[in-house]
Amino acid sequence: MTTKMTTRLPSLSPTKIVTYLACDHKYKWTYVDSRGKWFIRSKSYFSFGTSLHSVLQKLHDQNDVSVVNAEDAVNALESNWVTEGYASADEMAEAQARGKEILLEYVDREVTRQKESRTLFVEKTLVWKYPNFVLRGRIDRIEEYPDGSLEIIDYKSGRETVLEEEVHNDLAMAIYQLLLQKAYPDRDVRCTIIALKSGHNATSKLTDDEMADFAFQIELLGNEIIGTDFDLRRPSPKPLCERCDFLSLCKKEPDFAENFRHYQDQQTGIEED
Ligand code: SF4
Incomplete structure (x- = not known):
């Protein structure tokens, strides 16, 4: 009897790819060389974003009725608050107060808004297998419109404004569009970033030609990353x-x-x- 061996392909996400592009050694210490883990410090802005995201996930999740109004949102923020990374209790209290304000305004806008779409997924992980690696992305929210088109929603907790060209040039948004387009090849897919501090948002999409080129480039880049011998690189x-x-x-x-x-x-x- 023979046993079939399966090898797991390495996985790449927008965060990993952005890290590699910023600095190959940062990628090495974060994802390849285990010595790096002792040096990673918690960041308050990550904790703040994670706290807000978990409340918005509950608010938009059709199967979760624990957050349906502003009061629920504020209570959920308190119970889902991530404490890591703040320099002091005062700094954390200030951030939590700011988080509550953001949520109150967000829920107010959502309640008064005439919504023509329906939420299809929240915190949805999509994957696409290339021959040498798996491309993986976790999308904050996906909306479906009556004409069948799909909208990727990405929350940015630290931003006041966002421009259409920023959405268009954002690597993570392009990866999300690619992954969702692969999953729904016959649908029109567009991307929106919401700047949570103000509610500003902007929408864009890559054309078919841009998407084909991006898919090709991301495969080249992915192969470069997983094929790199980081021990031979110097910072x-x-x-x-x-x-x-x-x-x-x-x-x-x-x-x-x-x-x-x-x-x-x-x-x-x-x-x-
Ligand atoms: S070279 Fe080293 S210190 Fe500089 S950004 Fe990269 S990992 Fe950080």
Whole structure:
């Protein structure tokens, strides 16, 4: 009797790909080399976003009746509040008060708005298998319109405004559009970002030609990422380093500490000619 062996393909998400594009070493410390995990610090803005997202998920989930009005939303924020990353109790209380304001305004807008769509999914994970990796994305909300078209909704908890071109050029939104289009090839798919602080939103979509090119480029990029031997790469100083969790780790790599010192001197203009 033979046993069939299946190998699991590596998985890539918008967050992983954006991290790699920002800095390959940041990708290495976050996803490849386990030493990195000891250096990752909780961030208050992630906690804030996660707290708001969990309430909005309940609000829009047709099968969850625990949040249907503003009072429910505020109570849900308190019970789903993520505490990590805040510098003090005062900072956290201020953030929670701001979160409640955002939710009150959001629910008010949602209640008064004439909605022609219906919510199809909340927090929906979609995947698409390429030959060498799996592309994976978790979409905040998907709306379906009477004409069959689909709208991807993405909440940005830290933003006041959003422009159409920002939606159009956003890598995560393009990946979501690609994944949803693969799942529903005969539907029209568009993407909307909602800036939660103000309620501003903007919508865009990639054309068929742009989507075909993006699908090709993302496969190339995915193959590059999973084919990279990160041990052969050397970190290079960049603006991101100043506030990076992994700076002390990178400083242990050959030459980086000295290169980083030169880089900082250049930035402050004290390097000698
Ligand atoms: S310190 Fe700089 S080079 Fe090192 S992981 Fe962070 S951003 Fe990348």
